[in-house]
Amino acid sequence: MYIADKPGHGKPRKVTALVAERGGTESAGGASATDIHHGLEGADLADAPDNGGVLVRGVTEGSPAAVAGLQPNDLIVGVGRTPVSSIKSFREAVKGVNLLMLNVRRGPSTLLIPIR
Numbered sequence: 001m002y003i004a005d006k007p008g009h010g011k012p013r014k015v016t017a018l019v020a021e022r023g024g025t026e027s028a029g030g031a032s033a034t035d036i037h038h039g040l041e042g043a044d045l046a047d048a049p050d051n052g053g054v055l056v057r058g059v060t061e062g063s064p065a066a067v068a069g070l071q072p073n074d075l076i077v078g079v080g081r082t083p084v085s086s087i088k089s090f091r092e093a094v095k096g097v098n099l100l101m102l103n104v105r106r107g108p109s110t111l112l113i114p115i116r
Contacts, residue, residue, distance in 0.1 A: 033065065036087075037094050039115035040065050045076075051085040053077040053105070069113050071106065078103030 033040035042063020048055040054076040059066045078084055079093040080101050094100055100115040 036091055037097075037100060037115060038064070039068060039100065040070075042066055043070055045087060045090075047086045048075055053084055054087055054090045065115075068115050069111075070102075070104070073106075075105040076102050077105055077110075 033043040033045050036045070042060035043056055043065035044058040046055045046057050052075065056065075056070050056072060056074040056076065058072050059070050076084060076090065079090065079097070080103075082093040083103075084090040084093050098116075102113045102115055104111045104113050
């Protein structure tokens with residue numbers, strides 16, 4: 001990219017621009033799992049395609065989320081009896097709940113994973 005310091009003086013300059021940070025924020029298509037519930041610490045969450053739930057993109061080894069049993073590519077489709085279609089609906093479903101019972105699709109199986 002070229003930016004002219006003064007009109008007529010087209011000196012090449014290197015320009016770096018931060019378009020977005022990818023740190024587990026919702027603006028980057030993900031969510032800070034710890035902000036949702038402390039028992040999800042270590043999980044990297046994102047909206048699944050077509051409002052299909054919340055995708056677990058990754059899990060830090062030894063983290064509370066890993067110890068609870070969450071694995072990469074798990075799909076969270078509900079909390080207790082409440083279905084979730086996105087991170088937004090997931091946040092709403094866990095408000096004020098201490099013990100989460102996550103309905104998780106893992107491959108062809110559906111699991112209940114308690115999160116404390």
